[in-house]
Amino acid sequence: MTEKKPIVVKCPSCGADVIWSEVSPNRPFCSEQCKNKDFIAWANEKQRISGDSNYDDVLSDDLENN
Numbered sequence: 001m002t003e004k005k006p007i008v009v010k011c012p013s014c015g016a017d018v019i020w021s022e023v024s025p026n027r028p029f030c031s032e033q034c035k036n037k038d039f040i041a042w043a044n045e046k047q048r049i050s051g052d053s054n055y056d057d058v059l060s061d062d063l064e065n066n
């Protein structure tokens with residue numbers, strides 16, 4: 001007799017338990033909110049890397065002037 005146990009994963013964004021099945025359409029995230037949050041963080045990270053030198057220049061100028 002084998003009972004099907006639900007697979008539960010942790011939401012990568014907030015760490016909440018997420019049941020890995022069709023009841024969680026946003027898996028591995030617990031909600032659409034967490035899914036969007038993670039995507040925004042990823043997009044920001046990508047943007048930061050591509051514009052890294054400009055960002056650093058602005059930042060160090062600011063530090064030197066203060």
Ligand SMILES: [Zn+2]
Pocket residue numbers: 011012013014015016029030031034
């Ligand atoms: Zn979450």
